[in-house]
Amino acid sequence: MSELLTILVDADACPVKEEIYKVAFRHSVRVIVVANSYLRTPDHPLIERITVEPGPDVADDRIASLADAASIVVTADILLADRCIKAGASVLAPNGRPFTPDSIGGAIALRAVMSDLRAGGDILGGPAPFVRADRSRFLSALDETLVRLKRIQ
Numbered sequence: 001m002s003e004l005l006t007i008l009v010d011a012d013a014c015p016v017k018e019e020i021y022k023v024a025f026r027h028s029v030r031v032i033v034v035a036n037s038y039l040r041t042p043d044h045p046l047i048e049r050i051t052v053e054p055g056p057d058v059a060d061d062r063i064a065s066l067a068d069a070a071s072i073v074v075t076a077d078i079l080l081a082d083r084c085i086k087a088g089a090s091v092l093a094p095n096g097r098p099f100t101p102d103s104i105g106g107a108i109a110l111r112a113v114m115s116d117l118r119a120g121g122d123i124l125g126g127p128a129p130f131v132r133a134d135r136s137r138f139l140s141a142l143d144e145t146l147v148r149l150k151r152i153q
Contacts, residue, residue: 060083067084
């Protein structure tokens with residue numbers, strides 16, 4: 001692997017953007033922030049902002065097209081995570097949970113079951129609230145993933 005390490009951020013609802021920037025600066029890693037609307041990003045040579053046209057899956061399509069073995073993708077979107085894993089990328093949820101080739105099938109199945117239950121009128125709670133422990137777990141997971149990828153470069 002000789003490509004430049006890159007963190008790709010599914011940014012519209014990402015609660016850990018500031019943490020990503022801090023870790024990226026410390027490791028001198030490029031960050032590409034992809035969103036459907038303008039988002040403020042630090043004015044820094046390692047940060048690139050891509051604003052895509054509004055529409056379903058437009059940001060996901062751009063992220064998936066950029067993902068490769070030198071990428072860490074940060075997303076809570078399970079279907080995007082699957083596409084990026086298939087492209088060879090490492091994928092982390094904002095709570096620090098890694099999506100892997102071994103875990104993604106179960107996550108997709110659970111997503112489908114929950115969607116069917118909601119479509120059938122069952123009232124289900126949403127995801128657990130994002131808490132400080134999630135932020136801490138994410139920082140640790142991102143750092144560990146960067147160190148691992150740097151080692152194999």
